[in-house]
Amino acid sequence: MNHLIISSMAIRQDGNGQFCLNDLHRAAGGLPKHRPGQFMRLETTKGLVYEIQCADQRSAFQIINGGPQRGTYVCKELVYAYAMWVSPAFCLKVIRAYDQQQNNAMGLYQQLQALIAEEVSTQVRASFGSRLMLERKRAIPLLRERRERIESELQPELFIH
Structure with a gap:
């Protein structure tokens, strides 16, 4: 999982992707x-x-x-509003940590x-290769027959009189 790390602390997330404000509080220094x-x-x-909640039709927070958990x-x-409330320095840490998390996620993506592209390409090549092998297998008897016919035409015939 791609965690949000602030001040060397991992910030927990719930099943909805929301961040633990208590962890942020500890990362901010834990002042009362x-x-x-x-x-x-x-x-x-x-x-x-x-x-x-009005704009997104979702809960903005939950208390467990x-x-x-x-x-x-x-x-x-x-999270951003909390960070701005604490201090500009903490806000900057949060913004940079979140950006880093998103960059890491984008890199993994x-x-x-x-x-996935390599796997699809390999499957296409394997499929193409299988088709070529099948065509070759079907063509070999015809090729042999043509070769034997040409070889026989090239052989001088010996007529015995």
Whole structure:
């Protein structure tokens, strides 16, 4: 999996691809004033959540209580908003980490596309090669017959008188 890494910390994602705000909080330094709950209570955050949910018809965040995956998970836009709220330096780290994640994913995607193209090409060549082998197999008896006929025509006939 292609993880988002910020300040040497892997940021968990849920099954919907949302990022763990608690992990971001730790990556930002873990100050109490930057707790996820503080951010989620801001009027600007609530407004952004409303806009995202109206525009995209999806939940902008989810809170998982209990278990190994517990935490507040947010969409990419809220990750950026949280990073901007924390500090310009942290925001830059988040932007660059996300860009790196996307570049890595694009590189893997391009490698996959190249492998698929190579596989298809190999299948086409194998199919073409099989067809050529079958044509050759069918042509060999005809070629032998023609060769034998030409050889016999080239042989001088001996007439005994």
